[in-house]
Amino acid sequence: MKQYLMLTNEELKRSWKMIISIILAMAGIEILTVVGRVIYHERQVQEYMSYAKVSESDAIRTIEKLSFEQASSYFSYIILIGVALVLLYAVQIWYRDWLGESKYIYRLLLLPGNRAKIFFAKFTSLALVIISFIGLQWVVIQLSFVIFNWMIKDDYRATSTLGLSRTLKQLYTMNLVDVLVIVTLALFTVSFLFMLILLERSYRKTKGLLFIVLEVIAIVVIMMGGMYIIETLDIFLSQEISAIMIAIFVLYFIYTIWKSLRLLKWKISV
Amino acid sequence: MQFDQRSPVYLQVVRWFKEQIATEELKCGQEIPSRREIAAQLGINPNTAQKAYKEMEEQNLITTERNVPSKITMDQEIVKKVRTEMLDEAVAQFIEAVQAIQIPLGEVVTKVETVYQSTERRKVDA
Amino acid sequence: MLEVHGLKKRYGRKKPILEGVSFSVRPDSITCLIGLNGEGKSTILKAIMGLVPVDAGTVLVDGEVSRDKIAFVPDLQTMPGYMTIGDALLYMNDYYPDWNPKVAEELMGLFKLLTTDKILELSKGNQAKFSLVLGFALDRPYLLLDEPFAGIDLFTKEQIAWIFSSHYMEGRGILMTTHEIIEIEHLIDRVVFLQDGRIIDEHDTEEMREVYGKSVQDRMREVYQR
Numbered sequence: 001m002k003q004y005l006m007l008t009n010e011e012l013k014r015s016w017k018m019i020i021s022i023i024l025a026m027a028g029i030e031i032l033t034v035v036g037r038v039i040y041h042e043r044q045v046q047e048y049m050s051y052a053k054v055s056e057s058d059a060i061r062t063i064e065k066l067s068f069e070q071a072s073s074y075f076s077y078i079i080l081i082g083v084a085l086v087l088l089y090a091v092q093i094w095y096r097d098w099l100g101e102s103k104y105i106y107r108l109l110l111l112p113g114n115r116a117k118i119f120f121a122k123f124t125s126l127a128l129v130i131i132s133f134i135g136l137q138w139v140v141i142q143l144s145f146v147i148f149n150w151m152i153k154d155d156y157r158a159t160s161t162l163g164l165s166r167t168l169k170q171l172y173t174m175n176l177v178d179v180l181v182i183v184t185l186a187l188f189t190v191s192f193l194f195m196l197i198l199l200e201r202s203y204r205k206t207k208g209l210l211f212i213v214l215e216v217i218a219i220v221v222i223m224m225g226g227m228y229i230i231e232t233l234d235i236f237l238s239q240e241i242s243a244i245m246i247a248i249f250v251l252y253f254i255y256t257i258w259k260s261l262r263l264l265k266w267k268i269s270v
Numbered sequence: 271m272q273f274d275q276r277s278p279v280y281l282q283v284v285r286w287f288k289e290q291i292a293t294e295e296l297k298c299g300q301e302i303p304s305r306r307e308i309a310a311q312l313g314i315n316p317n318t319a320q321k322a323y324k325e326m327e328e329q330n331l332i333t334t335e336r337n338v339p340s341k342i343t344m345d346q347e348i349v350k351k352v353r354t355e356m357l358d359e360a361v362a363q364f365i366e367a368v369q370a371i372q373i374p375l376g377e378v379v380t381k382v383e384t385v386y387q388s389t390e391r392r393k394v395d396a
Numbered sequence: 397m398l399e400v401h402g403l404k405k406r407y408g409r410k411k412p413i414l415e416g417v418s419f420s421v422r423p424d425s426i427t428c429l430i431g432l433n434g435e436g437k438s439t440i441l442k443a444i445m446g447l448v449p450v451d452a453g454t455v456l457v458d459g460e461v462s463r464d465k466i467a468f469v470p471d472l473q474t475m476p477g478y479m480t481i482g483d484a485l486l487y488m489n490d491y492y493p494d495w496n497p498k499v500a501e502e503l504m505g506l507f508k509l510l511t512t513d514k515i516l517e518l519s520k521g522n523q524a525k526f527s528l529v530l531g532f533a534l535d536r537p538y539l540l541l542d543e544p545f546a547g548i549d550l551f552t553k554e555q556i557a558w559i560f561s562s563h564y565m566e567g568r569g570i571l572m573t574t575h576e577i578i579e580i581e582h583l584i585d586r587v588v589f590l591q592d593g594r595i596i597d598e599h600d601t602e603e604m605r606e607v608y609g610k611s612v613q614d615r616m617r618e619v620y621q622r
Contacts, residue, residue: 006490006491010476014476014478100476100477101473101477101516102472102475102477102515102516103474104474104475106447106468106470106472106474107474107475109445109446109447110445110447110463110474111491111492112464112491112492112493112494202449204408206408207408266449267449268447268449269447269448270447270448273581273582275581275582275605275611275612275613276605276611276614277605277609278602278605278606279582279601279605280602281606306562306563306566309561309562310558310561310562312561313554313558313561313582313583314561314582314583315426315560315561315582315583315584315585316561316565316566317424317425317585318582318585318602321602
């Protein structure tokens with residue numbers, strides 16, 4: 001346990017500069033897009049006024065008021081980039097130990113005790129990064145909403161409450177269950193990705209690729225098959241359906257971790 | 271110390287000791303380094319040092335009692351024997367070399383005397 | 397005794413690199429695993445440490461299947477690049493219950509290594525010395541060294557060789573791989589020759605000299621040039 005905590009600390013120590021700068025850059029860019037949208041909207045109105053020789057209120061009526069929902073419409077794309085970066089980090093956190101300037105993987109695999117701690121230390125690092133990423137996004141949205149309201153002239157603003165686009169609403173609900181679902185989904189993705197990486201690091205080249213393809217096919221079959229059976233049989237209540245889905249999901253989650261630990265113990269190659 | 275890799279290292283160590291006993295660089299009853307020390311000093315494996323000491327004990331060159339450092343033997347006869355043994359060995363080698371080029375004994379003896387004396391003289395001068 | 401039984405290993409569809417390798421390393425002795433480049437010497441060490449999976453074979457340490465009694469010094473840097481030597485020593489102290497800081501400190505002094513030096517900025521010779529510190533400062537009865545003298549200048553070699561004649565050897569069975577043996581021949585107790593994935597010959601070095609009048613080098617010539 002102590003070693004696991006120390007390793008997690010070590011992992012974060014190795015990446016925190018990169019993580020912090022990426023998260024800050026993303027937050028900065030997000031806020032800048034909101035500011036940019038407000039300024040652009042105002043200029044549009046001004047330009048229309050001088051071009052069409054109309055009053056300000058007429059111009060606003062034509063151009064339409066700007067809502068926060070519109071002003072923050074780029075957020076989803078930036079968040080998508082963030083998700084891609086997190087996935088990249090999940091890959092990098094393993095491969096750097098093999099391909100980096102030193103072969104740290106030797107040291108990790110030779111540490112006394114169970115190798116599971118290596119897996120869980122990397123997994124925890126990812127979990128912490130994901131959670132802080134989600135948390136910070138929420139802060140950025142609140143912050144940019146405040147900035148939006150403060151910057152924009154009252155006449156220009158479409159009066160919506162914290163009006164988020166639909167995708168963002170799903171992502172940034174404060175509903176605890178929803179947050180948990182998002183985090184779990186993210187962790188599942190990470191764990192699945194970890195398993196694929198460890199398959200490659202264990203079997204390499206053709207054999208490794210083959211196993212990766214098989215695992216990907218397996219998960220697609222499980223998901224599609226599960227849904228197909230549920231739909232065709234049509235005997236389950238919706239609550240039962242979600243229970244079954246959750247059970248399948250949890251089982252598969254456990255499988256990916258079990259498989260990864262086995263690979264680390266028996267099959268991994270430096 | 272340089273080693274001949276074709277003959278056992280432990281015997282070379284024994285011989286190194288014998289040379290020092292013959293020239294009385296190591297005197298009768300003198301304490302010698304421990305096995306561990308001699309290994310580090312000569313740059314050999316501690317096992318080899320152990321084997322060399324065992325060999326020297328068997329040849330009664332050194333005596334080892336429990337809990338005290340090994341010592342060169344007090345037995346003057348053995349020291350004498352080491353000297354003759356080394357002389358025999360050197361002479362045998364020399365004769366072999368000389369016979370190989372077929373030089374008669376008389377010439378060899380005269381040569382040996384002059385060279386031996388001149389090198390001795392040079393040693394004194396130096 | 398460290399016993400290796402019937403190690404078999406094949407990479408991909410190529411010819412197997414190990415075709416049933418068996419040998420043992422006695423405690424308190426230095427065994428040298430000799431083979432030309434690419435004969436699988438490193439693979440054997442990695443297999444013993446569980447760093448590569450094998451197709452068959454077992455490794456027993458004093459009769460048990462456990463790696464806790466073996467320390468391994470590979471021929472490359474294993475500490476993360478951002479660390480200084482001091483960081484690395486603390487790391488070892490944190491993770492290894494059998495880490496011996498006293499030995500580490502002594503060897504650091506002997507090898508004139510500085511704790512403030514960045515690991516990645518060390519010269520090849522100092523890297524090798526530092527790796528040896530990491531290996532010898534673990535209080536473990538067996539130590540595996542992969543090519544400890546590769547690419548190192550003569551004087552560094554002599555410094556490193558010294559350690560094998562010192563008291564740091566006490567209570568240790570050492571297995572080292574090498575493809576050039578000249579400067580260290582007299583240090584070795586036993587040689588094991590590896591060729592085409594098999595052990596083709598093994599000898600006690602002193603016996604080889606005494607009975608056959610041959611150096612390890614001589615025997616290498618006979619084995620690999622026939």
